[in-house]
Amino acid sequence: MTTPARYRSAIIGTGAIAHAHAEALTKLSDRVELVAVADVDADRARGFADQYGVEKTYADAAELIASEKLDLVHVCTPPGSHVPLATIAMRAGVAVLTEKPTALSLAELDTLAEVERETGVPVLTVFQHRFGRAARRLAELANDGSLGRPLVATCETLWYRADSYFDLPWRGKWAVEGGGPTMGHGIHQFDVLLAILGPWQSVSAMAARQTRPTDTEDVSVAVARFESGALATIVNSIVSPRETSRLRFDFEYATVEVEHLYGYTDADWTFTPAEGHAELAEKWNLTDDTEMSSHTQQLTAIFDAFDAGTDPEVSLADATRTLEFAAATYASAFRGRPIAAGEITVDDPFRKSMDGGMVPWAPLKETNR
Structure with a gap:
């Protein structure tokens, strides 16, 4: 052979x-x-x-x-x-x-x-993080209806970056980094959220520059409604000394949650079936994979797709949906109103840049950097 x-x-x-x-x-x-x-x-x-x-x-x-x-x-x-x-x-x-x-x-x-x-x-x-075994299993069970309808979810990226993190000249600048933790940190977690819950319908958000020496936000908080009817909260922070990454999904028949930092294994996930649905624990049944969600798993999936002649992940269409969610978070925070999916069209300032030209706080002076 x-x-x-x-x-x-x-x-x-x-x-x-x-x-x-x-x-x-x-x-x-x-x-x-x-x-x-x-x-x-x-x-x-x-x-x-x-x-x-x-x-x-x-x-x-x-x-x-x-x-x-x-x-x-x-x-x-x-x-x-x-x-x-x-x-x-x-x-x-x-x-x-x-x-x-x-x-x-x-x-x-x-x-x-x-x-x-x-x-x-x-x-x-x-x-x-889409490619860890547990996230794949969750997607399967969500898509085949085993868990019932998604009802509510939480997505938290609570990280810490010291002032020195921004010493690199491209960090913390809208023009060269695109945004703060919404773009550069929390995007990993809410990408998984979107992959599981599907198309989002609207976003209401707030953002602030609390303490960090940056032109961008260092915290954002959003509430999203999905086409399925599910509601979710999304928090992105780089001012949180006890760092954690958390996702929780409450479906009709089970709660599925994970807490980790920069990568998870099966052991970081908890599956709790609702009363009368204990059999779902057998469908979940993840207990022994110690491999962390990583670039290795995504690259394996890419090469598998190359071998099979199929479309590899994560496609530009999928990435666009995630980036549109980030843009809507900024647009809602700075405009002070909900933003609907598809609202940020070709002439919208928030399509051209994540700050939309209307950041409510003044850029920091170089003498303060």
Whole structure:
């Protein structure tokens, strides 16, 4: 039997998050080879390449894409560069896996969607928490009706980032990071919320800059109504000393909840059937998988899709729904009223940027940064 050829990947940007990609690729080395990396910092690129046994490094991402035969390129750069780099790769026929957020705005997503239509090349987004075994099981039970109708949910990303976190010049700036914890931190949790509950209908939100030296919010709170009738609260914070990530789903026949920080295993989930529905515990029956939700699991699903010739996840359409929720959170918070799904159309300022040009607090002066 012929051994299948391995896929060829490259990483653009060798900062902190790139290590999660490289470690996942190392674990999947029977299916994929990391052949090159690129970074504007040549020394950092070389050190990263040496750490993971990569032969080739580039100072220019476009040169890497033009020079290497690739199946997948991982974009691990600051958010403001995601769309330009993804566009270069897609036009070269290379599928893209970009870190969240996919883009700085819905308008940028429109640009990516046009390139995807033109080239037929997918751009995927890292939302690895969709791919843990428990989240997959929850999606199955929710979709097949076993749990009954979803009624209420809570989604909390309560993290802590010290003032020094914002020393990097691209952090905390609307123009280059896109937003605060709503865009850069809580988006992972509410992406899972949306994946389970389906299309959202409206959002009412508040946002504030409580203490951090940033132009963006450091806290946002939202209430969402879903097409199913379910209601959910969503909290995104980077001012919470006891850090946690929590999701809770109350269906007609069961409560399903998870508490973790940056990744979960089966043991982090609790399943509580309603009275008269004890048999659902057998359908849940997750007790022994110690693998954490991670880039490895998402990449496994991507390569499985490549093998089968099917559409890999997380698609641009799915990422757009999640980013639209973030935009609606900001629009509601700054306009002081609910925002309906689909309301942020082509001429809306909140389609062009997440701040909509109307942040209620004044930008910080550089002397205060």
